[in-house]
Amino acid sequence: xxxxxxxxxxxxxxxxxxxxxxxxxxxxxxxxxxxxxxxxxxxxxxxxxxxxxxxxxxxxxxxxxxxxxxxxxxxxxxxxxxxxxxxxxxxxxxxxxxxxxxxxxxxxxxxxxxxxxxxxxxxxxxxxxxxxxxxxxxxxxxxxxxxxxxxxxxxxxxxxxxxxxxxxxxxxxxxxxxxxxxxxxxxxxxxxxxxxxxxxxxxxxxxxxxxxxxxxxxxxxxxxxxxxxxxxxxxxxxxxxxxxxxxxxxxxxxxxxxxxxxxxxxxxxxxxxxxxxxxxxxxxxxxxxxxxxxxxxxxxxxxxxxxxxxxxxxxxxxxxxxxxxxxxxxxxxxxxxxxxxxxxxxxxxxxxxxxxxxxxxxxxxxxxxxxxxxxxxxxxxxxxxxxxxxxxxxxxxxxxxxxxxxxxxxxxxxxxxxxxxxxxxxxxxxxxxxxxxxxxxxxxxxxxxxxxxxxxxxxxxxxxxxxxxxxxxxx
Amino acid sequence: xxxxxxxxxxxxxxxxxxxxxxxxxxxxxxxxxxxxxxxxxxxxxxxxxxxxxxxxxxxxxxxxxxxxxxxxxxxxxxxxxxxxxxxxxxxxxxxxxxxxxxxxxxxxxxxxxxxxxxxxxxxxxxxxxxxxxxxxxxxxxxxxxxxxxxxxxxxxxxxxxxxxxxxxxxxxxxxxxxxxxxxxxxxxxxxxxxxxxxxxxxxxxxxxxxxxxxxxxxxxxxxxxxxxxxxxxxxxxxxxxxxxxxxxxxxxxxxxxxxxxxxxxxxxxxxxxxxxxxxxxxxxxxxxxxxxxxxxxxxxxxxxxxxxxxxxxxxxxxxxxxxxxxxxxxxxxxxxxxxxxxxxxxxxxxxxxxxxxxxxxxxxxxxxxxxxxxxxxxxxxxxxxxxxxxxxxxxxxxxxxxxxxxxxxxxxxxxxxxxxxxxxxxxxxxxxxxxxxxxxxxxxxxxxxxxxxxxxxxxxxxxxxxxxxxxxxxxxxx
Numbered sequence: 001x002x003x004x005x006x007x008x009x010x011x012x013x014x015x016x017x018x019x020x021x022x023x024x025x026x027x028x029x030x031x032x033x034x035x036x037x038x039x040x041x042x043x044x045x046x047x048x049x050x051x052x053x054x055x056x057x058x059x060x061x062x063x064x065x066x067x068x069x070x071x072x073x074x075x076x077x078x079x080x081x082x083x084x085x086x087x088x089x090x091x092x093x094x095x096x097x098x099x100x101x102x103x104x105x106x107x108x109x110x111x112x113x114x115x116x117x118x119x120x121x122x123x124x125x126x127x128x129x130x131x132x133x134x135x136x137x138x139x140x141x142x143x144x145x146x147x148x149x150x151x152x153x154x155x156x157x158x159x160x161x162x163x164x165x166x167x168x169x170x171x172x173x174x175x176x177x178x179x180x181x182x183x184x185x186x187x188x189x190x191x192x193x194x195x196x197x198x199x200x201x202x203x204x205x206x207x208x209x210x211x212x213x214x215x216x217x218x219x220x221x222x223x224x225x226x227x228x229x230x231x232x233x234x235x236x237x238x239x240x241x242x243x244x245x246x247x248x249x250x251x252x253x254x255x256x257x258x259x260x261x262x263x264x265x266x267x268x269x270x271x272x273x274x275x276x277x278x279x280x281x282x283x284x285x286x287x288x289x290x291x292x293x294x295x296x297x298x299x300x301x302x303x304x305x306x307x308x309x310x311x312x313x314x315x316x317x318x319x320x321x322x323x324x325x326x327x328x329x330x331x332x333x334x335x336x337x338x339x340x341x342x343x344x345x346x347x348x349x350x351x352x353x354x355x356x357x358x359x360x361x362x363x364x365x366x367x368x369x370x371x372x373x374x375x376x377x378x379x380x381x382x383x384x385x386x387x388x389x390x391x392x393x394x395x396x397x398x399x400x401x402x403x404x405x406x407x408x409x410x411x412x413x414x415x416x417x418x419x420x421x422x423x424x425x426x427x428x429x430x431x432x433x434x435x436x437x438x439x440x441x442x443x444x445x446x447x448x449x450x451x452x453x454x455x456x457x458x459x460x461x462x463x464x465x466x467x468x469x470x471x472x473x474x475x
Numbered sequence: 476x477x478x479x480x481x482x483x484x485x486x487x488x489x490x491x492x493x494x495x496x497x498x499x500x501x502x503x504x505x506x507x508x509x510x511x512x513x514x515x516x517x518x519x520x521x522x523x524x525x526x527x528x529x530x531x532x533x534x535x536x537x538x539x540x541x542x543x544x545x546x547x548x549x550x551x552x553x554x555x556x557x558x559x560x561x562x563x564x565x566x567x568x569x570x571x572x573x574x575x576x577x578x579x580x581x582x583x584x585x586x587x588x589x590x591x592x593x594x595x596x597x598x599x600x601x602x603x604x605x606x607x608x609x610x611x612x613x614x615x616x617x618x619x620x621x622x623x624x625x626x627x628x629x630x631x632x633x634x635x636x637x638x639x640x641x642x643x644x645x646x647x648x649x650x651x652x653x654x655x656x657x658x659x660x661x662x663x664x665x666x667x668x669x670x671x672x673x674x675x676x677x678x679x680x681x682x683x684x685x686x687x688x689x690x691x692x693x694x695x696x697x698x699x700x701x702x703x704x705x706x707x708x709x710x711x712x713x714x715x716x717x718x719x720x721x722x723x724x725x726x727x728x729x730x731x732x733x734x735x736x737x738x739x740x741x742x743x744x745x746x747x748x749x750x751x752x753x754x755x756x757x758x759x760x761x762x763x764x765x766x767x768x769x770x771x772x773x774x775x776x777x778x779x780x781x782x783x784x785x786x787x788x789x790x791x792x793x794x795x796x797x798x799x800x801x802x803x804x805x806x807x808x809x810x811x812x813x814x815x816x817x818x819x820x821x822x823x824x825x826x827x828x829x830x831x832x833x834x835x836x837x838x839x840x841x842x843x844x845x846x847x848x849x850x851x852x853x854x855x856x857x858x859x860x861x862x863x864x865x866x867x868x869x870x871x872x873x874x875x876x877x878x879x880x881x882x883x884x885x886x887x888x889x890x891x892x893x894x895x896x897x898x899x900x901x902x903x904x905x906x907x908x909x910x911x912x913x914x915x916x917x918x919x920x921x922x923x924x925x926x927x928x929x930x931x932x933x934x935x936x937x938x939x940x941x942x943x944x945x946x947x948x949x950x951x952x953x
Contacts, residue, residue, distance in 0.1 A: 092789020271834035276676035
């Protein structure tokens with residue numbers, strides 16, 4: 001069988017560091033990049049006799065996430081201890097949630113959620129020498145600054161069917177959480193981390209195949225490549241008559257190699273039990289109201305609203321998944337609301353092209369000038385190609401669009417009379433193209449349009465050029 | 476006998492505080508007297524003794540007037556060795572002080588020593604200490620009880636006017652009984668656990684070991700209180716009154732059939748009966764009651780406490796503090812294994828294994844789940860009983876202090892020593908042990924238990940009985 005004969009099933013487990021001022025169970029500040037072990041106390045170091053104190057803000061953020069993701073909020077949830085030994089875990093257990101999480105179920109962008117729960121982050125291990133992993137390193141040191149940072153763990157149902165969908169969905173989740181303002185969701189800094197549970201089964205088979213868990217892929221690109229590599233590995237195993245074994249895997253983005261971290265037999269028995277140092281988290285209606293009051297418009301809601309304005313779905317998605325573009329769109333629209341579709345197109349195509357990998361703030365276009373440019377185009381004052389030239393100027397140095405049109409001589413040309421000699425010159429210069437066009441094959445019309453645009457510095461209107469050309473050729 | 480020695484022998488902590496306040500006694504001289512006695516202690520009651528009195532003792536107008544206090548080594552004390560009876564924590568000096576000790580110090584107490592204990596509070600004889608067993612001042616060939624054995628021995632020997640202990644299944648009450656002292660385990664949540672090295676978090680409570688009921692009341696008044704650093708602490712609902720009750724008229728004392736019959740040594744049973752008769756003479760009426768699930772208490776306790784302990788003790792991994800022992804193979808697992816193998820004593824290892832097993836996948840519900848259900852039933856038994864009776868009385872321990880080494884090879888026999896105190900721990904209710912006579916020349920303890928937050932009732936009844944029983948708690952002071 002080939003890869004196409006298998007269905008892929010993916011469930012994601014996402015850890016999001018919450019942007020609280022202090023840690024989950026102590027008063028130390030959360031931090032990134034500070035000197036090692038400068039944000040620690042008896043609690044987050046797990047010193048004997050210390051006790052955890054839950055962070056109310058983290059619970060509040062958890063509620064916001066649960067509400068935004070359509071989860072059922074548990075009126076009473078409890079923390080459990082997840083027991084295992086590792087040097088980054090100072091107490092020898094992680095305080096997490098188990099069978100009574102804060103948020104149950106939910107859904108985002110067609111993917112069902114199992115739960116959202118709160119827990120504490122582990123500290124950061126740095127391995128000197130060797131491969132950078134603990135095995136074979138010369139020495140390992142622990143930085144407890146990160147230890148105890150509040151985490152929300154989001155677990156999906158196995159509703160994702162491809163690597164592309166996984167990464168696309170994760171982008172939606174990221175922008176949704178970013179919009180909530182509860183996390184920086186920065187994969188490089190580790191404030192968003194993703195593990196994937198992956199299995200394959202022959203198409204049509206009801207029961208799911210044996211799943212493997214792919215750990216800690218730290219960029220969208222790696223997630224897609226990692227899942228693809230693991231699916232390929234599983235397909236090769238099953239095609240070769242073998243069986244996938246349940247294990248935890250590590251993806252090396254440099255080599256794309258997948259290596260086993262531990263087999264199912266070696267899997268930890270976490271010995272979960274209710275954390276006796278904490279009392280249950282009781283959620284009052286007031287707490288839910290307070291969380292609701294802080295919910296912003298979410299990307300999917302914004303997308304729907306833009307579509308309702310007449311924006312093309314693709315552009316609506318771009319604008320709502322890149323909130324800074326959406327904000328620009330709305331600001332421009334507020335100055336002139338007559339052309340939402342064209343304005344959205346200008347921003348998501350032309351402006352975005354110019355921004356490239358940069359920021360929206362790289363654009364020097366003054367507020368309202370994009371909407372003005374769209375209005376000038378709609379009125380026929382400037383051609384769409386002329387508008388692109390104007391945008392170049394707006395982007396690079398700002399200014400008034402009408403004045404730029406004037407100054408750069410970009411006023412749209414009228415119809416026939418002005419265009420006829422130029423088109424004739426274009427046909428004369430390209431006899432083979434003219435011949436094809438005469439036979440009714442309009443494919444090479446672009447050559448003529450291009451010639452005219454060049455001659456007119458883009459002031460001509462492409463549709464008008466086509467019309468006049470047909471007239472000249474008697475078509 | 477010098478004046479100070481006779482004061483130490485004859486006066487309670489409360490009386491000594493009053494004497495300091497009146498100017499009759501000099502706090503610094505008294506501190507030095509206790510300090511030098513502790514430094515010269517031959518019972519191995521102390522694991523640390525102050526080199527000298529603090530430069531500035533708390534003033535005489537503070538509630539506790541600078542009176543020394545001995546503190547069980549389970550309490551974190553900033554800059555002072557806190558080793559919990561374990562080799563693994565040898566030399567560990569915490570960077571912070573537990574709330575209980577900080578509160579006593581804020582009230583004017585001054586710590587002059589840390590006391591020996593069973594390792595991580597696991598034991599009933601103080602023999603499970605990495606720093607050697609502690610002896611009973613009433614008879615140095617016998618154990619002082621445990622796990623707060625050092626605290627009890629220190630007070631019984633007159634090496635401390637009073638001491639702070641902890642009780643998980645009887646670790647204050649049982650050594651108090653065996654050393655002829657008063658020991659109070661408060662309602663769970665009355666005293667903050669912050670800074671107290673955890674054995675079993677849902678059971679651990681700090682409390683006083685003292686010469687008199689009034690002393691226990693005084694220390695409790697300065698110990699209890701909701702602490703923002705411990706979510707499970709709630710404090711008591713009313714201030715602790717100075718106990719003054721003399722009559723037990725109208726009081727109904729429940730005597731649970733399950734905890735007063737089989738297994739209780741003859742001499743202990745006899746002393747217990749005398750105490751009950753005295754109670755009746757003071758006007759109390761006795762009623763036999765039943766705690767139907769009490770017989771399962773020991774089993775439930777030895778699932779729940781080790782389960783919590785197995786997790787609580789995971790932090791002792793050699794990574795951040797305490798003794799680290801590298802393994803020849805140079806691996807992380809090797810370091811963990813050697814550190815814990817060499818650092819923990821046999822009883823601690825036994826309980827870690829028991830607890831780990833009880834929480835394992837596939838066994839969790841059968842062990843931990845069942846034990847939790849038993850715990851709920853036991854709490855229910857007490858709730859039912861307290862509808863009929865005001866307080867409950869039992870012997871504190873079924874035996875007097877045994878000879879050192881006598882039960883060392885028989886953990887089960889040792890566990891049975893706490894059979895009368897564990898049910899109250901599981902129910903989270905307060906219990907007090909007061910001396911009620913002797914057997915084989917050794918003190919016998921009477922345990923009284925009250926509903927949760929019933930400390931004032933408990934202390935009042937204990938005070939009335941203490942007066943009439945007239946035990947000399949200074950009997951072992953030389």
